[in-house]
Amino acid sequence: MIKSQASPLIARSQPLQGSMNQHLRLEPVPFIDIAAQRRRLGNAVDEAVSRVLSHCQFINGPEVAQLEAALAAFCGATHVVSCASGTDALLMVLMAKGVGRGDAVLCPSFTFCATGEAVALSGATPVFVDVDETTFNMAASSLERGIAAARRVGLKPKAVIPVDLFGQSADHDSIGAIAAAEGLFVLDDAAQAFGASYKGRRLGSSGLATATSFFPAKPLGCFGDGGAIFTEDGELAETLRSIRVHGQGADKYDNVRLGLTGRLDTMQAAILIEKLKIFEEEIAARDQVAERYAQGLGNLVRIPRLAAGCTSVWAQYTIRLPQGCDRDSFATTLKAQGIPTAIYYAKSMHQQTAYRDFPVADGGLAVSEKLSDDVISLPMHAYLDQPTQERIINAVRGAFGASSPDGVRPSERYCAKT
Numbered sequence: 133m134i135k136s137q138a139s140p141l142i143a144r145s146q147p148l149q150g151s152m153n154q155h156l157r158l159e160p161v162p163f164i165d166i167a168a169q170r171r172r173l174g175n176a177v178d179e180a181v182s183r184v185l186s187h188c189q190f191i192n193g194p195e196v197a198q199l200e201a202a203l204a205a206f207c208g209a210t211h212v213v214s215c216a217s218g219t220d221a222l223l224m225v226l227m228a229k230g231v232g233r234g235d236a237v238l239c240p241s242f243t244f245c246a247t248g249e250a251v252a253l254s255g256a257t258p259v260f261v262d263v264d265e266t267t268f269n270m271a272a273s274s275l276e277r278g279i280a281a282a283r284r285v286g287l288k289p290k291a292v293i294p295v296d297l298f299g300q301s302a303d304h305d306s307i308g309a310i311a312a313a314e315g316l317f318v319l320d321d322a323a324q325a326f327g328a329s330y331k332g333r334r335l336g337s338s339g340l341a342t343a344t345s346f347f348p349a350k351p352l353g354c355f356g357d358g359g360a361i362f363t364e365d366g367e368l369a370e371t372l373r374s375i376r377v378h379g380q381g382a383d384k385y386d387n388v389r390l391g392l393t394g395r396l397d398t399m400q401a402a403i404l405i406e407k408l409k410i411f412e413e414e415i416a417a418r419d420q421v422a423e424r425y426a427q428g429l430g431n432l433v434r435i436p437r438l439a440a441g442c443t444s445v446w447a448q449y450t451i452r453l454p455q456g457c458d459r460d461s462f463a464t465t466l467k468a469q470g471i472p473t474a475i476y477y478a479k480s481m482h483q484q485t486a487y488r489d490f491p492v493a494d495g496g497l498a499v500s501e502k503l504s505d506d507v508i509s510l511p512m513h514a515y516l517d518q519p520t521q522e523r524i525i526n527a528v529r530g531a532f533g534a535s536s537p538d539g540v541r542p543s544e545r546y547c548a549k550t
Contacts, residue, residue: 166353200214203336207327207337214395217358217359221344222247241481242262242263249486262274269295270302297324300436319340325351330441341365343362351411357400376394377393414514418513422446425510432528451509473510
C-alpha cells in the first residue's frame with residue numbers, strides 16, 4: 133500500500149491540520165461513480181433511449197411492462213408495479229391499504245426521511261423506533277415498545293415499515309412475527325437494498341409489499357427518479373396500478389379512488405432494463421470493495437457487519453468512529469486528499485424539525501442518537517478499483533495515526549476520554 137501523508141485524528145478540543153504536501157495534487161475520488169457505469173454501458177443505453185424517442189410512447193410505453201417483468205424475474209416477486217419514486221412506492225401502498233388519520237405506522241428513526249414522510253403524507257402518524265447497533269436496522273425489542281407507545285397515546289397501530297438500511301436486509305422474521313401477533317401489515321422499505329437477500333430469498337418476495345427506489349445513486353438507479361413496488365397480492369397490485377394513474381377505474385375518466393401521478397417514465401424504464409443486465413456483476417464487485425475495506429480498516433474502526441443469513445448490496449459503506457473522535461476533522465482531513473465522505477444520517481428522524489413532535493418508542497432511541505453522532509460513509513461503488521481504494525484506506529489509517537510504530541491504539545492517543 134502507498135504510505136499515507138495524512139495527519140492523525142485528534143480529540144475534539146484540537147483541530148486537525150492539513151495532511152498533504154502542498155505540491156501533491158491527487159485526482160478527487162468519486163463518492164459514487166455513475167460516470168464509470170455509463171462508460172461501461174456505452175451504446176446500450178444510447179440505443180435504448182433512441183428506441184423510446186422513435187416510438188414516442190413516453191408514458192406507459194412497452195419498456196415499462198418489460199422492466200416490471202424483468203424485475204419480477206430477478207427477485208422472484210409475483211407482481212411488480214413501477215412508479216415515479218421510492219417515496220411514491222411507500223405512499224401508494226399506504227393509500228391502497230386505507231392507512232390514514234388515527235393510525236400509527238412504526239418506522240425506524242435512523243433512516244432517510246422519506247420513510248416517515250410517506251406515513252405523514254397518508255394522514256397517519258409515524259411512531260419512531262430504535263435500531264440495532266450492529267446492523268443499523270430496526271430493533272425488534274424497540275418495535276414492541278413502539279407499538280405500546282402508540283396505543284398509549286390513542287393511536288391504532290396499523291403497519292410497520294422496516295428499512296433495509298445501507299443495503300442489508302432487516303430482521304424480517306422477528307419483525308414479521310411481531311407484526312402478525314399485533315395484526316399489522318409489513319411494508320418493507322428496500323430503497324437502498326434491492327438485490328440483497330434474506331435467508332436465501334431476494335428482497336421483494338416477503339411481507340405484504342416491498343418498496344424500492346431507482347434514484348441515480350442507488351445500487352440499481354436510473355437517470356432520474358423512479359421506484360417500484362413488489363407484492364404477492366394480486367388484488368393489491370391492481371389497486372396500486374389504479375392509484376399510480378389518479379385512481380382511475382376501467383375508464384380513464386372514471387376515477388374510483390384518490391390517486392397520484394405516480395408513473396415511471398418510459399425513458400427511465402428503458403435505461404433500467406439495460407442496467408439490470410449488469411446488476412448481478414455490480415453486486416459482486418461491491419462485495420469485493422466491502423471486503424477490501426473490512427481487511428484494511430477492520431482493526432481500526434467499527435466496520436459494517438452482516439447478520440446471519442443476510443447479504444448486502446452495499447448502497448453505502450458506513451463506519452463508526454471511536455468514541456470522542458472529531459468526525460468533522462476526520463472528514464476535512466480526507467477531503468484535503470481528494471477523498472469525499474458523507475454522513476448518513478447526522479440527525480435521526482425524531483431529531484429533525486419536521487418530525488420531532490411525533491411519538492417515539494418507550495425507552496427512547498439511544499442507539500439512533502449515538503449512530504447519528506459517530507457514523508461516516510466512505511466511497512462505495514462497483515467501479516472502485518483496488519489502487520484507488522488503497523489510497524482511501526491509507527488516508528483513513530493515516531488520519532488515525534494507525535501507522536505509528538509504538539503500538540498505541542489511535543483511540544487512546546487521539547480521541548477524547550469519556
